[in-house]
Amino acid sequence: MTKEKPSVTAATRELLKHGVPFTHHLYQYEEKGGTAASSRELGVDEHSVIKTLVMETEVKSPLVVLMHGDRQVSTKQLARHLGVKTVAPCKPEVADRHSGYQVGGTSPFGTRKQMPVYMEQSILNLEKIYINGGKRGYLVGLHPSEIVRVLNPTLVHVAIEEV
Numbered sequence: 529m530t531k532e533k534p535s536v537t538a539a540t541r542e543l544l545k546h547g548v549p550f551t552h553h554l555y556q557y558e559e560k561g562g563t564a565a566s567s568r569e570l571g572v573d574e575h576s577v578i579k580t581l582v583m584e585t586e587v588k589s590p591l592v593v594l595m596h597g598d599r600q601v602s603t604k605q606l607a608r609h610l611g612v613k614t615v616a617p618c619k620p621e622v623a624d625r626h627s628g629y630q631v632g633g634t635s636p637f638g639t640r641k642q643m644p645v646y647m648e649q650s651i652l653n654l655e656k657i658y659i660n661g662g663k664r665g666y667l668v669g670l671h672p673s674e675i676v677r678v679l680n681p682t683l684v685h686v687a688i689e690e691v
Contacts, residue, residue, distance in 0.1 A: 535663065535666075537635070537638070537661055537662025537663055537666070538628060538629075538635075538637070538638030538639075538640075538662055539629075539635035539636075539637040539638045539660070539661050539662030539668070540637075540638075540661055540662060540668065541638060542637040542638035542678070543637055543668065543670070543674075543678070546674075546677070546678045548670060548674045548677075548678060549670065549671075549674075550668040550669060550670040550674075551668065551669040551670070552661070552666070552668060552669075553570050553658060553661075553666070553667040553668065553669055554665060554666055555569035555570055555665055555666075555667070556569060556665060557632065557664040557665035559632075562579075562597070563577040563579055563597025563598070564597070566597075566658070566667060567597060567658075570658065570667065572658055574596075574597040574598040575596050575597065575598050575599075575654075576596075576597075576654050576656065576657050576658060577596075577597035577657075577658045577659075577667070578594050578595065578596065578597065578651060578657050578658065578659040579593075579594070579595045579596075579597055580592060580593075580594060580627075580634045580635055580636045580659065580660050581593040581594075581595060581601060581617060581634075582617070582618045582622075582623035582626050582627050582634060582643070583601075583603070583606075583615050583616060583617050583618060584615070584616065584618050584622070585607075585610065585612045585613075585614065585615055586612060586613045586614045587612075590618065590622075590626045590641065590643045591610075591615070591643050591644045591645070591646060592627075592636050592639070592643050592644070592645045592646065593606065593645075593646050593647075593648075593684075593686070594636060594645065594646070594647040594648065594651060594659070594675065594681065595648050595686075595687060596648060596650070596651065596687060598689075599648065599687040599688060599689065600687070600688050600689075601686050601687070601688070602686045602687070602688045603615045603616060603686075605684075605685070605686040606646065606684065606686045609646075609684055609686065625640075625641075626639070626640065626641045626643060627639045627640060627641070627643075628640030628641070629660075629662060629663070630663075630664060632664045633660055633662060633663040633664040633665075633666070634660055635659065635660040635661055635662040635668075636659070636675070636679055637662070637678065637679070638662065644682065645679045645680075645681035645682070646681060646682050646683075646684045646686075647675060647676075647679075647681035647682070647683055647684065648683075648684060648685070648686065648687045649683040649684065649685055650685075650687065651672050651675070652672050652673070652676070652683070654672055655671070656669055656670070656671060656672075657669070657670060657671075657672050657675075659675075
């Protein structure tokens, strides 16, 4: 864990604006390490580390999906829920443009473009979650109800176990 002071990001500004209590968690970012690396570095269960995924429909409409770190998104179930043909992850450069963040540092808070947010419902069962704070190597810890209060996500059941 690094000892440097967390920087102010669009995500933390959004959290402060809404009065969200949160904790700062800096760690050594690993390219392609994902939530396995961040949970290991922080000493927390990967299930409580939440991924922020920027996806799009077949007509290129962007959306954000919040998912447990140790689960994948069933894009078929999500597409069915949305009433569209397909949903797929955006290419990294497209995700960066939509969110205003670099992939690996994407937060659902303070995104450049307003996008609908879909959250795996079981995230609400957790006492505390760790979600990206707007830059690589930086997570914020907060109660999952704060996501509902600030982002008003649509709750979905689209998680599948990682193999």
